Amino acid sequence: MKIYVGADHKGFELKKVVLDYLKKAGYEAEDVGDDHLDPEDDFPVFAAKAVHKVLGSEDKDARGILICASGQGMAIAANRFKGIRAGLGWSVDAAKATRNDEDSNVLALPADLLKTDRGQTAFDIIEVFLITPFAAAPRFIRRNVELDNL
Amino acid sequence: MKIYVGADHKGFELKKVVLDYLKKAGYEAEDVGDDHLDPEDDFPVFAAKAVHKVLGSEDKDARGILICASGQGMAIAANRFKGIRAGLGWSVDAAKATRNDEDSNVLALPADLLKTDRGQTAFDIIEVFLITPFAAAPRFIRRNVELDNL
Numbered sequence: 001m002k003i004y005v006g007a008d009h010k011g012f013e014l015k016k017v018v019l020d021y022l023k024k025a026g027y028e029a030e031d032v033g034d035d036h037l038d039p040e041d042d043f044p045v046f047a048a049k050a051v052h053k054v055l056g057s058e059d060k061d062a063r064g065i066l067i068c069a070s071g072q073g074m075a076i077a078a079n080r081f082k083g084i085r086a087g088l089g090w091s092v093d094a095a096k097a098t099r100n101d102e103d104s105n106v107l108a109l110p111a112d113l114l115k116t117d118r119g120q121t122a123f124d125i126i127e128v129f130l131i132t133p134f135a136a137a138p139r140f141i142r143r144n145v146e147l148d149n150l
Numbered sequence: 151m152k153i154y155v156g157a158d159h160k161g162f163e164l165k166k167v168v169l170d171y172l173k174k175a176g177y178e179a180e181d182v183g184d185d186h187l188d189p190e191d192d193f194p195v196f197a198a199k200a201v202h203k204v205l206g207s208e209d210k211d212a213r214g215i216l217i218c219a220s221g222q223g224m225a226i227a228a229n230r231f232k233g234i235r236a237g238l239g240w241s242v243d244a245a246k247a248t249r250n251d252e253d254s255n256v257l258a259l260p261a262d263l264l265k266t267d268r269g270q271t272a273f274d275i276i277e278v279f280l281i282t283p284f285a286a287a288p289r290f291i292r293r294n295v296e297l298d299n300l
Binding site: 040043047048069076081101102 | 190192194197198220222226229230235237238241247248251260289292293296297300
């Protein structure tokens with residue numbers, strides 16, 4: 001599974017440990033930036049980079065992971081794009097729900113997840129996001145079609 | 151402040167207590183549906199109804215509150231629309247962040263917030279969402295413009 005990881009300055013440190021975690025776990029992870037710590041960089045730039053990679057990937061199960069201070073800005077930005085369903089990963093249960101019900105292909109993470117445990121909570125949330133299958137009930141599929149017709 | 155409140159079947163019960171809370175608090179709250187409990191109704195329908203009301207309102211500070219099981223589907227749906235910035239209200243801090251940084255005009259709520267305390271946690275999150283001002287720093291304004299240029 002190909003995974004594109006992006007972050008603004010507030011997510012820069014967590015992005016580093018997430019990329020390390022993903023590579024050690026055997027995933028093909030690509031850093032879409034920011035490539036240095038720039039307090040003036042703008043989250044929509046990196047959301048767009050990751051989203052274009054996910055949508056353009058030959059891997060139909062490609063995913064994006066996007067990190068900013070609260071995760072909110074990244075989720076707003078990613079969800080501007082048809083074909084993207086970005087869930088907010090504030091907890092393991094939240095990540096599981098958005099995979100199961102919406103087949104989310106992008107996970108937005110709050111950078112605060114790094115603070116307490118060097119990223120372990122973030123890793124737990126990411127793992128559930130990556131391994132939880134889409135339930136694919138007809139009503140879920142129908143709602144995903146409606147999302148892209150909005 | 152005009153507030154448009156929508157929910158699917160999973161958010162139906164919380165929507166009722168939220169509308170009651172808003173009216174008692176003196177807000178002009180409008181229910182955009184679903185108008186009955188229908189297990190087969192689809193969240194994007196009610197997201198679209200609320201969003202069109204917010205974007206078309208003469209009140210430039212009009213807001214939307216959207217409720218589904220996890221809040222994730224509603225946030226994805228609302229963020230499909232230019233001019234909408236939907237934050238996910240999983241906590242008071244999350245609601246505060248998305249108002250302060252992104253000037254969010256829609257709050258997506260997980261229906262589970264009703265379970266433990268008859269909606270009090272949801273009311274606390276909604277209150278912070280409604281009263282927290284946008285910080286309006288130049289970098290925040292610039293990023294919101296970028297969101298609508300994606």
